[in-house]
Amino acid sequence: MSGAEDLLIRRYDVGATLMPLDPGKKRPLTGVAIVACMDARLGVETMFGLRPGDADVIRNVGGCVNEDSLRSLRLSQLRGGTREIVLVHHEDCTELSDPADDLRACMTRLRDSTELPHTEEVRGFLYTHRGALREIHLERAGCP
Numbered sequence: 001m002s003g004a005e006d007l008l009i010r011r012y013d014v015g016a017t018l019m020p021l022d023p024g025k026k027r028p029l030t031g032v033a034i035v036a037c038m039d040a041r042l043g044v045e046t047m048f049g050l051r052p053g054d055a056d057v058i059r060n061v062g063g064c065v066n067e068d069s070l071r072s073l074r075l076s077q078l079r080g081g082t083r084e085i086v087l088v089h090h091e092d093c094t095e096l097s098d099p100a101d102d103l104r105a106c107m108t109r110l111r112d113s114t115e116l117p118h119t120e121e122v123r124g125f126l127y128t129h130r131g132a133l134r135e136i137h138l139e140r141a142g143c144p
Contacts, residue, residue: 019052026080028055033076035106036088037063037095042127044088056080062095063088065106070115083118085110090127100126103136111138 001009033056036044044050044057056076058069065087076082087106089099096102103124110122124136 022053025053028076028080028082029053030055030084031082032056032084032086033058033073033080033082034086034088035060035063035065035069035073037061037090037093039090039093042088042090047088047127047133048086055086056082062093062099062102063090063106064095064102065109070113073110074115074117077116077118084121085119085123087122087124088127088133089124091129100136104138107136107138 032054034044034048035058036042038059038061044059048055050057056072058072058076060066060069073082073085087103087110089096089103089106091099093099103126107122107124110116111119113119125133126136128134
C-alpha cells in the first residue's frame, strides 16, 4: 500500500468529514501568515491551535525566507489581507546549522523587504526539542 493510500484510509477511519471551501472566507481570520519548515515533525496547526481558515501557512525547507516564500507572503497580504508574519524554525534542522541565526537573518530580510506592503509585525520562533516555542528577537542597534 502506498503512503497516500494509507493517509486516505486513516482519514476515513477517524471519521473525518469533508469540509467544503467557503468562497466567502478566503481571508485568514487572524490576519497572520506563518512561514515554517516543512519538517513533518512540526505540527504547525497544532502548535498554534489553528483551525481551517485561521492563518495562511507557508512551508518550505528550513522555513527560510526566499523568493518563493516572499511571493507567497505578498499574495497572502494583497489578496488574503494578512498583516502579521510569524516565522518558525526548529532545533535539529537538517537544512540549517544555526536555526536561530538563520531566523534572525530571515526576520531582517522581511523587515527590509520592499516587495511586501506590511513588514511591521514580524516575529520569529524557534521550536525546541522539548516542544516549546522560544521567541527570537533581533538585536537593536547599539545594544549588545
